[in-house]
Every structure is written in structure tokens, then in C-alpha cells.
Amino acid sequence: MNQRQGHPLTDRAPVARSGSGYSAWRLIAEELRLDIDGGRLHAGDRLPTENVLAERFGVNRHTARQAIAALAEEGLVESRRGSGTFVTGHAVRLHRIGLRTRMTSSLGDEGASATIHVLNSVVEDAPSDVARRLGLEFRRAVRVETTRSAGGQQISVSTHWFDLERLPDIATALRRTGSVTAALRASGIDDYVRASTVVGARHATASESELLLLGPGAIVLVTEALDTLPDGVPLQYLITRFAAQRVRLDIEHARPD
Amino acid sequence: MNQRQGHPLTDRAPVARSGSGYSAWRLIAEELRLDIDGGRLHAGDRLPTENVLAERFGVNRHTARQAIAALAEEGLVESRRGSGTFVTGHAVRLHRIGLRTRMTSSLGDEGASATIHVLNSVVEDAPSDVARRLGLEFRRAVRVETTRSAGGQQISVSTHWFDLERLPDIATALRRTGSVTAALRASGIDDYVRASTVVGARHATASESELLLLGPGAIVLVTEALDTLPDGVPLQYLITRFAAQRVRLDIEHARPD
DNA sequence: CGGGGTTGTCTAGATAAATAGACAACTTGA
DNA sequence: TCAAGTTGTCTATTTATCTAGACAACCCCG
Numbered sequence: 257m258n259q260r261q262g263h264p265l266t267d268r269a270p271v272a273r274s275g276s277g278y279s280a281w282r283l284i285a286e287e288l289r290l291d292i293d294g295g296r297l298h299a300g301d302r303l304p305t306e307n308v309l310a311e312r313f314g315v316n317r318h319t320a321r322q323a324i325a326a327l328a329e330e331g332l333v334e335s336r337r338g339s340g341t342f343v344t345g346h347a348v349r350l351h352r353i354g355l356r357t358r359m360t361s362s363l364g365d366e367g368a369s370a371t372i373h374v375l376n377s378v379v380e381d382a383p384s385d386v387a388r389r390l391g392l393e394f395r396r397a398v399r400v401e402t403t404r405s406a407g408g409q410q411i412s413v414s415t416h417w418f419d420l421e422r423l424p425d426i427a428t429a430l431r432r433t434g435s436v437t438a439a440l441r442a443s444g445i446d447d448y449v450r451a452s453t454v455v456g457a458r459h460a461t462a463s464e465s466e467l468l469l470l471g472p473g474a475i476v477l478v479t480e481a482l483d484t485l486p487d488g489v490p491l492q493y494l495i496t497r498f499a500a501q502r503v504r505l506d507i508e509h510a511r512p513d
Numbered sequence: 514m515n516q517r518q519g520h521p522l523t524d525r526a527p528v529a530r531s532g533s534g535y536s537a538w539r540l541i542a543e544e545l546r547l548d549i550d551g552g553r554l555h556a557g558d559r560l561p562t563e564n565v566l567a568e569r570f571g572v573n574r575h576t577a578r579q580a581i582a583a584l585a586e587e588g589l590v591e592s593r594r595g596s597g598t599f600v601t602g603h604a605v606r607l608h609r610i611g612l613r614t615r616m617t618s619s620l621g622d623e624g625a626s627a628t629i630h631v632l633n634s635v636v637e638d639a640p641s642d643v644a645r646r647l648g649l650e651f652r653r654a655v656r657v658e659t660t661r662s663a664g665g666q667q668i669s670v671s672t673h674w675f676d677l678e679r680l681p682d683i684a685t686a687l688r689r690t691g692s693v694t695a696a697l698r699a700s701g702i703d704d705y706v707r708a709s710t711v712v713g714a715r716h717a718t719a720s721e722s723e724l725l726l727l728g729p730g731a732i733v734l735v736t737e738a739l740d741t742l743p744d745g746v747p748l749q750y751l752i753t754r755f756a757a758q759r760v761r762l763d764i765e766h767a768r769p770d
Numbered sequence: 771c772g773g774g775g776t777t778g779t780c781t782a783g784a785t786a787a788a789t790a791g792a793c794a795a796c797t798t799g800a
Numbered sequence: 801t802c803a804a805g806t807t808g809t810c811t812a813t814t815t816a817t818c819t820a821g822a823c824a825a826c827c828c829c830g
Contacts, residue, residue: 277539277583279817285534286716293715295642305776316819321777326534337777338827350711355766453764454607457714457734457757458550459543475732477714500714507710507764509612536787562806573789578807594807595797 284313284323289501292332292343303333303341349406351498353479354508355449370406372434375467377401377427379420386417389482390490396420400427403467410468411503414496422491440491448491451482457500468499475500541570541580549589549600550758560590560598606663608755610736611765612706627663629691632724634658634684636677643674646739647747653677657684660724667725668760671753679748697748705748710738714757725756732757 276283288309291297304312309320324341327333335341382390382397390397400416416436418426429439440448460468460476468476476497483492498505533540545566548554561569566577581598584590592598639647639654647654657673673693675683686696697705717725717733725733733754740749755762 277536277542279534279536281817282534287718290715290718293713307776318820319818322817324777335777336827337825338775340776340827353764450766452766455712455734455762455764456760457732458547459540459732461544461547475714475716477712503713505712507610507712509707509709538788564806575790576788579788581807592807593797594795595805597797597806 280313280315281319281322281326284309284315284320285326287313288323288327289332292327293348293501297343299343301343303343305340349409349411349503350506351411351503352506352508353450353453370404370411372430372436373403373405374427374431374434375401375403377430382417386493389493390417390419392419394421398423398427400430402430409502410499412496412498413464413467414494417493418491436492445485445491447486448483449486451484451488451490453479453481455479455505460497460499464497468497470499470501477503477505479505537570537572538576538579538583541566541572541577542583544570545580545584546589546758549584550605554600556600558600560600562597606668606760607763608668608760609763609765610707610710627661627668629687629693630660630662631684631688631691632658632660634687639674643750646750647674647676649676651678655680655683657687659687666759667756669753669755670721670724671751674750675748693749702742702748704743705740706743708739708741708745708747710736712736712762717754717756721754725754727756727758734760734762736762 288297288303297303303309303324306317306320306324309323310317313320324333324335328335328341331344333341334344377398377400380397380399381387381395382392382399384395386392386397387395398416398418398420400418402414402416404411404414416430423440423443426439426443429442430436433439433442456478457475458478460470460474464470464476465474468474470476477500479494479496479498481494481496482490483494484490545554545560554560560566560581563574563577563581566580567574570577581590581592585592585598588601590598591601634655634657637654637656638644638652639649639656641652643649643654644652655673655675655677657675659671659673661668661671673687680697680700683696683700686699687693690696690699713735714732715735717727717731721727721733722731725731734757736751736753736755738751738753739747740751741747
């Protein structure tokens with residue numbers, strides 16, 4: 257995801273230290289994760305030895321070990337006594353975002369296995385900004401919380417809002433079908449398009465970390481999106497939090513033809 | 514950027530603790546930043562008192578104070594003895610990404626003031642993946658590092674690659690014009706389009722934190738993009754790191770007409 | 771079959787972060 | 801003016817993190 261000047265694994269500046277609010281081993285772990293996610297270290301590659309890492313980052317070997325232990329707990333690397341620490345693999349999924357973004361079919365080759373699970377649904381007065389975007393007259397909306405997993409990994413957590421008058425039974429349809437597209441079709445809507453998407457990033461909250469099986473302080477990619485009918489009538493407002501360490505958003509631009 | 518169940522500022526779960534690699538005050542600071550960035554706390558609003566925050570997060574008052582001090586150092590809040598701590602303001606910019614993404618004109622209303630500064634430029638053998646995307650035959654490429662600021666704030670850091678044969682003088686043109694669009698026009702290219710954009714997020718490296726004036730451990734939004742001629746011939750490969758706390762990416766979808 | 775190099779584990783000590791309590795300085799509203 | 805409530809500052813103590821060194825267990829190659 258990033259280039260680095262100079263040789264991939266050398267010339268590393270010592271970690272920022274003391275007073276940052278981040279422990280040394282955490283910062284080292286994140287740096288190593290960069291090398292793995294960024295493709296400078298591939299599955300099967302051996303990491304630098306603990307002594308080399310300790311010297312490079314200017315810390316004790318035990319501190320470097322703790323960084324490796326954190327990555328090992330995530331399943332990103334595997335240590336073998338006597339021989340070294342190796343990258344086990346990294347599954348970064350591409351989530352496609354475009355005019356016809358679909359939750360269950362956008363995860364690349366393995367997309368077929370993506371499934372949606374409904375956590376809960378409530379009828380409520382939508383927050384004012386949501387009501388405005390959905391064009392709600394009386395603010396009554398159905399809010400549904402869902403999670404999505406693929407290939408045994410938690411991918412994202414979403415909050416959906418639908419117009420209660422237009423789609424009173426959307427929650428049960430979502431539960432039954434496990435798909436937004438199918439649930440909308442069951443409500444008589446055969447096609448819809450993505451009107452707008454805004455992307456941000458921040459640290460995960462405690463509950464998001466729990467749902468997505470992330471370590472504390474992990475990063476989430478946050479998208480806020482509006483789906484509409486082809487004629488522009490708002491259907492669904494949607495906030496999705498993706499586990500940034502597992503997902504990249506692949507933005508589809510219309511072709512110039 | 515996120516909704517929270519229940520009342521905006523109550524029902525907060527205690528911070529994840531001890532062993533996470535994140536100090537308590539850092540996690541609290543990030544939670545408070547969420548309330549500000551997310552619009553639950555507006556400029557001029559008073560934060561809960563230090564005692565309330567300490568109790569809510571299950572920490573000592575001194576720890577809560579340290580979180581506030583971190584936000585104050587960023588200029589996000591301001592403490593006044595005897596009266597409280599107040600939100601000074603938060604400027605989140607929208608960076609538009611679409612078919613005709615332009616670096617100097619995409620920052621919303623205030624976009625006109627965005628300026629690009631060239632840090633350095635070198636001629637090098639492009640990394641293999643970059644060479645492949647640019648369709649380089651002999652891998653020789655011009656790499657340019659730039660920063661972009663707007664309204665007195667650092668917005669992003671970018672790494673550009675151009676085909677050396679096609680655009681030998683792009684670096685000097687960039688320096689002179691301060692704009693990719695203008696530099697390309699000076700090279701006889703009047704129009705270009707965005708072919709692909711991939712978005713991720715991760716912690717900032719030490720050098721990125723320095724260039725973007727971020728605290729250690731801040732988050733960057735990372736986009737990898739390819740610009741081409743309207744007929745699809747690759748022009749520029751581009752990796753941009755945005756300060757996530759100041760920028761949201763606004764994705765433009767083609768209209769269904 | 772060595773022997774150098776690697777990870778795993780233990781002990782001990784030094785440094786940093788968080789807790790605990792107290793009180794001063796200041797603001798606000800009754 | 802006064803009292804309650806707020807932030808600022810200080811000291812002391814406890815807890816967590818990092819450092820330091822040593823050695824065992826194990827792998828791999830010559």
C-alpha cells in the first residue's frame with residue numbers, strides 16, 4: 257500500500273518513542289504489518305531475525321519479540337524455533353465500489369462466499385442528517401445492523417437505514433435472504449444504484465473491534481453511502497466499517513466511451 | 514463518520530486496557546476525537562468535565578487530563594481554568610475522486626487555495642508493479658514526491674511515477690506550475706482520466722507524520738491510482754497518503770442517464 | 771555429526787505510565 | 801459576595817513496559 261525510499265527492509269528509522277501513547281512493540285508491529293500488507297514480504301518469506309529487528313528499531317530483543325507475538329496472534333506470521341519467523345499469508349480483499357455496488361457480490365474472486373448476518377433491527381426516528389438524505393417526511397425509519405464475513409474472516413459492520421413507509425418489512429426480508437439485493441427484490445425493487453460514497457478512516461471503537469475480531473486500536477475504513485432507484489429516489493442510507501487490515505476499496509470509475 | 518447506539522455521550526464502554534500496546538489516554542483521546550469529527554460535539558461545545566470523563570472511561574482524572582492535553586496540542590480543544598474544556602473547531606475537507614480527478618481543484622469550496630509543493634524528483638527503475646501498470650518497456654521512470662496543503666493545513670503526501678520516454682521534463686514542469694494538470698498540458702496533454710483507484714488505511718509512518726504535521730500513530734488514507742489518456746494509454750501512477758483526521762474522500766459515481 | 775544461528779524461557783533491574791490524594795487558581799451563577 | 805464547580809499543579813505510590821543478560825531447545829548446513 258505504500259512505497260518506501262531506499263531498500264525495502266533497511267534504513268529503518270528507530271521507532272518514535274515514549275510519550276506517544278503507543279508502546280514500542282505496537283509501533284514495530286504496525287511497521288512490520290506494513291511490509292507484509294505492502295507486498296514487500298510475501299507468504300513464506302522469513303522475517304529478519306529478532307536480533308536484527310531489535311537493532312534496527314533500537315529496542316531490546318524482548319520488545320521486538322513482543323511485536324512478533326502480536327502479529328503471530330493475528331495469524332499473520334508464524335515463528336519456528338531454530339529456524340526463524342515466517343509470513344503465513346495475508347488475505348487482503350478488494351471490495352468493489354461503483355455505480356452498482358452490491359454487498360454480497362463485491363469481494364473479488366471469493367465474493368461468492370460473502371454472507372451477511374443481521375444483528376438487530378429497530379424502528380426509530382432517523383438522525384436528522386440521515387432523514388435528510390433519505391428524503392424522509394416523518395423521519396420514521398428502519399435501522400438494521402449487519403455484519404459481513406467471507407472466507408472465515410470478518411469483513412465489515414454496517415448500519416442501514418430504510419424508509420419505514422416504503423419498506424416496512426425490509427428487516428425480515430434481510431434476515432430471510434441474507435442479502436440487501438434479494439431483500440429489496442422481495443419488496444418489488446429490481447434495480448438500484450449507488451448515488452454517493454464518502455470514505456474516511458479512524459480507529460475502531462471497542463464494539464467494532466469485538467465484532468470484527470480486531471485488536472484494540474485497529475483501524476477501520478468508514479464508508480457512508482446512499483443507494484437510490486435509477487431515477488434518483490433514495491432507498492438506503494448505509495454506514496459501513498471495514499477492517500482496514502483486511503480490505504481495500506476498489507473504486508470503479510465509469511469508462512470514457 | 515459513525516453513529517453510536519444510545520445517547521451520544523453516555524453509555525460509553527470503558528477503554529480497552531493494559532496489554533493492548535495503546536496507553537489509556539491515547540484511546541480516550543481517539544474516542545473524544547470521534548465525537549468531534551463525527552459531529553456529536555461542535556465548535557464551541559463544552560466537553561464533559563475531567564471528573565466525568567475519568568469516571569466514564571474508568572480511569573484516574575490525571576489520565577483523562579492527558580487525553581485532553583493531547584487534543585489541545587492538536588488545536589482541537591481548548592481548556593479554560595474554572596470553566597471547562599471547549600471544542601475549538603474541526604475542519605474536515607472533502608476530496609473528490611472521480612473520472613476526472615484533479616489534485617489542485619478537488620477540495621470543495623476552498624479548493625482554489627490548494628497548492629502542490631515538489632519535495633524531490635529522481636529518475637529510477639520503477640518498481641515492477643508500477644512498471645506493469647504504466648506499461649513501461651524499459652522500466653525507466655520519473656518519480657516525484659509532492660505534498661499538498663490547503664488553508665494552512667497539510668492535506669496529503671504523494672508519490673508520482675511518469676514514463677521517462679513520454680514525459681522527460683515533467684518534473685521541472687511540475688515545479689514550475691505547481692499542478693499536475695498544468696504540467697501535463699505543458700507537455701502537450703490536454704486531457705486525462707482516472708482509470709482506477711484503490712483505497713486503504715493504515716498508521717502513518719514517521720516521515721509521513723512529520724510531513725503532514727500529525728501526531729505519532731496518526732492514520733492515513735492511502736489511495737493508489739492510475740491516470741490515463743482518454744483512450745486508455747497510462748500516464749501517471751500515483752500513491753497519495755491523506756491525513757485521515759482532516760480529509761474524507763468523496764467518490765463520484767457516474768450518473769445513470 | 772558438529773557448530774553456528776535461531777527462537778523460547780527465565781530472572782532481575784530500570785524506566786515509563788497510571789493511580790491516588792490534596793490543594794491552589796479561577797469561573798460562573800445565585 | 802459567596803459557594804459550588806472547574807481546571808492547574810504538586811507529591812507519592814503502584815503498576816506496566818522496556819532493558820539486560822543468560823541459557824536451553826531446536827534447525828540447518830557444511
